[in-house]
Amino acid sequence: MISFELSEEQKALRDVARDFAKNEIIPKAAEYDKNATFPIDILKKAFEVGFLNQAVPESYGGGGLSNLDAVILNEELAYGCIGFSTSLMVNDLALSPILIAGNNAQKEKFFKMFTKEYTTGSFCLTEPNAGSDVAGLQTKAEKKGDYYILNGTKTFITNGTYAKLYTVFATLDPTQRHKALCCFAVEKCDGITVSKKEDKMGQRCSDTVQIVFNNVKVPQENLIGKEGEGWLIAMKTLDKSRPLVSAGSIGLARRAMECARDYAKERVAFGKVIAEYEAIQFMLANMAKGVEAARLLAWKAAWLLDQKLPSTHISSMAKCFGTDHAMQTTIDAVQIYGGYGYMKDYPVEKLMRDAKLLQIYEGTNQIQRLVIARELLKANFY
Ligand SMILES: Cc1cc2nc3c(=O)[nH]c(=O)nc-3n(C[C@H](O)[C@H](O)[C@H](O)COP(=O)(O)OP(=O)(O)OC[C@H]3O[C@@H](n4cnc5c(N)ncnc54)[C@H](O)[C@@H]3O)c2cc1C
Known part of the structure; x- marks a missing residue:
């Protein structure tokens, strides 16, 4: 049977998000657009209300929202300002690889890092010479003992200036294209630098930067899934x-x-x-x-x-x-x-x-x- 009726919980979620957009986002959207201000104050309020970490299971302190719930919520937040909802959504984008392929220890560590207090995350796939052609990425992951050493540049990275956790895609061997890709959870540390902040046409309150990974040491337990599953x-x-x-x-x-x-x-x-x-x-x-x-x-x-x-x-x-x-x-x-x-x-x-x-x-x-x-x-x- 097909029903287009939302549940009472979904209607309540939609209404709370609609009020949030009206009262918290819309009044500031034009000014934040003009000055390209990262909406950290509104993101912190959204965290308090429970709009962040939508897909993180409740057992880790997250919202535990279904994909349909998240779609209903994001429509309302984007009504307020899509630059804001992009900043918020990318936090979940950064955590999704851990949700999809992470082990229990990774979920325990990284989900709780995001659900205990407001924390920003970035999803680092695109490179200066590899956007649509994901398998052509060049950021190198070299295995050294219990660590991987990451070297490369990621471009157009949303939330990059503020992120405490970067989900980074890198290759063990660029000639092997998609077969050699790996995904890593990388905590902010020495060797990660913001090399350029973009001045954008739109969605100006969202933060978009280029990030250089220079000999960044990532413990092997931060590999998400297996080698080659990136x-x-x-x-x-x-x-x-x-x-x-x-x-x-x-x-x-x-x-x-x-x-x-x-x-x-x-x-x-x-x-x-x-x-x-x-x-x-x-x-x-x-x-x-x-x-x-x-x-x-x-x-x-x-x-x-x-x-x-x-x-x-x-x-x-x-x-x-x-x-x-x-x-x-x-x-x-x-x-x-x-x-x-x-x-x-x-x-x-x-x-x-x-x-x-x-x-x-x-x-x-x-x-x-x-x-x-x-x-x-x-x-x-x-
Ligand atoms: C503001 C902003 C925020 C972003 N945030 C993130 C982020 O947080 N993390 C992240 O990893 N990336 C992010 N991106 C990167 C974004 O996903 C890429 O820009 C996008 O995938 C396109 O890659 P590209 O810019 O290299 O364009 P290219 O891949 O160089 O494409 C150029 C043009 O060629 C077309 N094209 C390419 N290949 C084909 C083909 N086979 N057939 C037909 N047409 C083709 C494209 O459609 C496009 O029109 C962001 C980008 C922007 C602008």
């Missing part, structure tokens, strides 16, 4: 995180749609409010139907993950469809505001800048289409 761990992590990116894009699109609708009901041109013109109504209708469709995809992807069913292609569809829709919605919202939409005095200018990143990170939308096509060519989905 590729699989990274892919499973991204399958899990893409519905959350989709949820973020739905929250952002919903915000742009509501702003555009409210503006269209007030702005008068040629003696009528512009909401009465069909050209405006068609843009609003496209926004609304896309939000609904994107949400169904995100919920389905999350549900599949919760049922431990194959979710790769639906996760990619949710990410690709939701983020493309958010981009188009914000472009149309700016159009509905006319010249005012282009000005920083109004909210939709920020939403349009913020939306662009959604089509790029966590696998570009070209890569999502490749994943969907590969799965479709391999087997019939239906």
Whole structure:
């Protein structure tokens, strides 16, 4: 039986998150965007409310949320500011490899590090010359006795300045590509330096930096999974995180749609409010139907993950469809505001800048289409 009804707990989670976005995030979002201020004060409040470490099991002090719960929560937080929800979501992204492949000792140590007090984490996959081509990464892991020595550079790392734990993907042998990838939990230590802070178009309150790992000594017990399992761990992590990116894009699109609708009901041109013109109504209708469709995809992807069913292609569809829709919605919202939409005095200018990143990170939308096509060519989905 199919039900689209949320449980009472899920409705309560959604309502608390909606209030949090309204009272804690929205009042500061424009200023934090302007000054590129990392929202550590709001993140600490979110930690107190229990919005961080969503996927960490309750037995380790985490939220123990299902994937569907996390999607519901992230839509609401992203409605407030997607830069904020990205900062929050990346904490879970950093912990996901440990959830997926970590042993009990690693879970005990690293989950508790995050659940005892507010702690920031980073997920370090991308390199200056290896973004979409993950298997081409060059950061080297060399085994020396009971340690691995890491050397390399990771780029566009969210939360990198503030992280106390870095989940780092490195290779034992770059010529072996995906077969030699390993995943490590790396605690902040000497040898890890921030070499560049990025000045971004959008999502400006999120922290994005380049990080150099120079002879960083990582104890062998910090290897997540086994040697050579890094590729699989990274892919499973991204399958899990893409519905959350989709949820973020739905929250952002919903915000742009509501702003555009409210503006269209007030702005008068040629003696009528512009909401009465069909050209405006068609843009609003496209926004609304896309939000609904994107949400169904995100919920389905999350549900599949919760049922431990194959979710790769639906996760990619949710990410690709939701983020493309958010981009188009914000472009149309700016159009509905006319010249005012282009000005920083109004909210939709920020939403349009913020939306662009959604089509790029966590696998570009070209890569999502490749994943969907590969799965479709391999087997019939239906
Ligand atoms: C603000 C920001 C935050 C980020 N945060 C993180 C983070 O926390 N951790 C992390 O590890 N990474 C992070 N990233 C990196 C992000 O995931 C990569 O930027 C993304 O995967 C694309 O890699 P790239 O930038 O190297 O582009 P490239 O891989 O060089 O791609 C360039 C273009 O070519 C296209 N392309 C590449 N290969 C193909 C192909 N086979 N077929 C068709 N088209 C192709 C791409 O779609 C894109 O349009 C972040 C990026 C940004 C901008």
